[in-house]
Amino acid sequence: AYYINLTVTSRWGLSTTLQVKLTKLGVSAPMVDISGPSTITVNRTQLVSLLANGVASECINVKRELGYRWSENTGQLDLSMTPDIVYTTRSLVIPAFVLEPVGSGNDVNVYNFTVMVVALDGDGNPISATVSASVTVKVQRSPVYVSLATEDRMMTRGDILVLDARESQDPDYPTNPGMTFRGSFRWWCLNPARLPCFGSDPLGEFPPLETCTTDINSRITSGGQTFSTPLFEDRIYCRWARGVLMVSTTNFTAGEYIFTVLAEAVDGRTSKQDVRITITEMQVPQIRLEINDPVPKFPVTTQ
Secondary structure, eight states, X not given: OEEEEEEEEOTTSOEEEEXXXXXXXXXXXXXXXXXXXXXXXXXXXSOEEEEEEEEOOOSTTOOOOEEEEEEESSSSOOGGGOTTOOOSSSEEXXXXXXXXXXXXXXXXXXXXXXXXXXXXXXXXXXXXXXXXXXXXXXXXXXXXXXXXXXXXXXXXXXXXXXXXXXXXXXXXXXXXXXXXXXXXXXXXXXXXXXXXXSSSOTXXXXXXXXXXXXXXXXXXXXXXXXXXXXXXXSOSEEEEETTEEEEEOTTOOSXXXXXXXXXXXXXSOEEEEEEEEEEESSOOOOOOOOOSSOOOOOOOOOO
């Protein structure tokens, strides 16, 4: 084997060295490398594309046709058992949501992919030594984010405030429409004087929420969803369902309230979002816009 050291030095005297190992074989064999860095980091939501560059041997009378075969070396992914992946060409394309993250927070799951290359005869049979190249793929978790059915708005004092964050998202394992984010929620509220709305927490976090007692014969609508009406008896706020906070605004004063929701995934990733609710004594109509049979439109130019 031969070792080639490459040292790069900046004008400020900083330097770094990379060592390349070159192995000379005693038989004819192709050469191969994989485009890009030797280690890449992706999210589960990303498509991964790896491209091998094979070069046939320059020896006399050596066939120039090359065969490729990819494999995953940690045992986490059997390419031959994954119908959507073709692993016998120079490119390996792994669809999104195939590679899995592990752990929590900044933990990564490590995959190692190897491509093996061999020269082939006219019948597709190997006729040379096999060479290989490898690349490491690290899979990290995507950030979660809060999704509210209705965000900033103006309300008439006395109306019921509904904050529905059930469709908050973990992009790695998306929340389906009508389902609830797999995680937990925390809520805060500051009044127009930027003091806590409820409880004694100086930052305004809600005390432990109790499940709403509701009147199943009465309905309210918010954000296009219909809810049974909460009955505010002992408290003026409650949890209608996991991810849904309901608050009576009867005792609110006119002005802007800031509500904050934090969604926390089961592995500890979090996302926060503020909602500004303006309370007024005037009657505020509820308006919801919906598009029926949407048709995409594209800009047209004559140039």
